[in-house]
Amino acid sequence: MTLTQQIITVVCMALAVMTTRFLPFALFQGRKTPKVIQYLGTVLPAAVFGLLVVYCLKNVDVTSGNHGLPELIAITATVLLHVWRRQMMLSIAGGTIIYMILVQTVFA
Amino acid sequence: MRAAFPYTIPIFAGYWFLGLTYGILMNVSGFSFVWPMVMAAVIYSGSVEFVAVKVLLSSFHPLQAFVMAFMIGARHLFYGITMLDRFKHKGWKKPLLIYFMSDETFSVNYTAKIPKDVDEGWFMLWITLLDFLYWLTGATLGGIFGNLITFSTKGLDFVMTAMFVVIFVEQWLKDSSHVSAILGIVLSVISLLLFGSDHFVIPAMMLMLLVLLTLRPRLAKAADKESDVMSDHRDSKTHLSERKEDQA
Numbered sequence: 001m002t003l004t005q006q007i008i009t010v011v012c013m014a015l016a017v018m019t020t021r022f023l024p025f026a027l028f029q030g031r032k033t034p035k036v037i038q039y040l041g042t043v044l045p046a047a048v049f050g051l052l053v054v055y056c057l058k059n060v061d062v063t064s065g066n067h068g069l070p071e072l073i074a075i076t077a078t079v080l081l082h083v084w085r086r087q088m089m090l091s092i093a094g095g096t097i098i099y100m101i102l103v104q105t106v107f108a
Numbered sequence: 109m110r111a112a113f114p115y116t117i118p119i120f121a122g123y124w125f126l127g128l129t130y131g132i133l134m135n136v137s138g139f140s141f142v143w144p145m146v147m148a149a150v151i152y153s154g155s156v157e158f159v160a161v162k163v164l165l166s167s168f169h170p171l172q173a174f175v176m177a178f179m180i181g182a183r184h185l186f187y188g189i190t191m192l193d194r195f196k197h198k199g200w201k202k203p204l205l206i207y208f209m210s211d212e213t214f215s216v217n218y219t220a221k222i223p224k225d226v227d228e229g230w231f232m233l234w235i236t237l238l239d240f241l242y243w244l245t246g247a248t249l250g251g252i253f254g255n256l257i258t259f260s261t262k263g264l265d266f267v268m269t270a271m272f273v274v275i276f277v278e279q280w281l282k283d284s285s286h287v288s289a290i291l292g293i294v295l296s297v298i299s300l301l302l303f304g305s306d307h308f309v310i311p312a313m314m315l316m317l318l319v320l321l322t323l324r325p326r327l328a329k330a331a332d333k334e335s336d337v338m339s340d341h342r343d344s345k346t347h348l349s350e351r352k353e354d355q356a
Contacts, residue, residue: 005168010143012170013160014150016177017184021206024188025195033189039328040320041186043288047316048179049276050292051309052155056269058305074266078273083281088274089122095270096129100263 066107074099111226112234116242119212123242126154129267131250133161136261141251148247152208152240155275156180157247158268172310179313187214194218198229205232208240287327291319 001009060068078095085091127148134144147157156177163173187209194217195202209217216239217232280289299312320327 001164001166001168005170006164008170009164009168009173010147010150010160012174013156013163013177014147016174017151017153017156017181018207020178020181020184021188021209024185024192025206028189029192029196036321036324037189039324040317041189043320043327044316045183045186046276046279046283046286046289047292047295047320048182048313049272049279050289051296051312051316052159052180052272053269053276054293054296054300054312055159055309056272058300058308070263071266071269075269075273078270079277082274082277088278089125091274091277092267092270093125095273096264096267099266099270100260103263104260 070099070102070107073102109230109234111223112231112238115216115220116235116238119216119239120242122212123239124246126267126271127243127246128250129264130154130157130161131247131252132254132257132261133158133250133264133267134247135251135254136257136264137161137165139164139251141248141254144247144251145244148244151177152210152243153177153181153184154210154243155268155271158271161265161268166306172307175313176309183211184209187211187218190214190218194228194232198232201229201233205236208236210239210243213239285327287323288320292316295319 057068057071060071062068074095077098078091081094082088082091130148131141131144134147135141144157147160151157151160159176159180160173163169163176188206191205191209191214195205198205205217213236216235220231220235222228222231276289280286283289295315296308296312299308299315302308303311
């Protein structure tokens with residue numbers, strides 16, 4: 001990407017996020033939220049977060065190299081840590097550190 | 109401000125950690141500190157900014173970038189819907205409360221018990237601005253000092269994966285039905301296998317919308333229960349604030 005393309009990309013992403021923030025106030029102020037939106041509001045977040053996990057792992061090659069083992073181990077650790085202590089920052093930091101150690105030593 | 113500050117201390121720790129990491133990641137990806145600083149200010153959504161690092165390093169797809177940021181940020185739509193009544197009559201503070209709303213700011217403003225002698229608008233505005241300041245300084249400092257780091261940062265980008273895994277688990281533990289979470293993973297993987305890593309996001313999102321809307325008659329029952337609880341909660345809050353206004 002050129003610098004201009006990068007700037008356009010950032011502007012696009014900023015506009016998108018800003019839209020998500022202001023849209024409800026523009027649309028529904030003083031009105032009742034449509035049922036279909038309420039429904040999507042309850043089911044969509046879980047699916048989108050699932051998509052984002054897959055997005056983060058999109059370049060992991062399970063057929064060669066480390067076969068995605070460091071990712072698998074670190075994600076398992078993150079999930080267990082989170083179910084155990086339910087502290088977001090601890091789980092994120094713990095999982096990341098485990099991953100960094102794995103790719104810098106065992107799987108280097 | 110004095111009433112608001114204590115609520116923001118845990119957020120300070122979290123935002124500095126994630127903000128610094130984000131700044132460092134941008135730095136080691138070859139961006140000047142101006143990038144994380146400006147992006148922290150104009151996007152101000154950690155998950156979108158982390159994704160943006162990846163997006164900026166791949167090929168130019170402005171529409172995909174927009175749709176992606178919109179879908180990741182989509183949860184703000186529901187924070188907004190939830191806060192419609194709370195942000196009413198906040199005058200000049202209202203656009204600021206909307207612009208700078210984040211996951212953490214929302215959860216504090218939504219749940220905090222605001223002392224009676226403290227103005228609700230000012231309390232929420234202080235929470236909002238303090239949180240933003242933490243994020244902005246964290247990201248900027250990470251961007252400036254990222255190159256001073258002497259240990260190997262290899263694998264640091266996993267912080268984004270870990271973050272989404274944690275959010276996913278958190279959502280999973282909260283939801284009574286896991287159909288949507290499983291669909292999110294399965295449909296994304298199918299789409300990834302079909303369309304390849306550069307083009308799978310938008311088809312995956314279309315698939316998700318399609319399947320979720322098709323399953324609505326089945327899933328809506330559970331969803332209805334949850335949203336009824338939410339709107340009941342909102343109604344009672346509205347009544348409360350109306351009563352307050354009456355008294356005033």
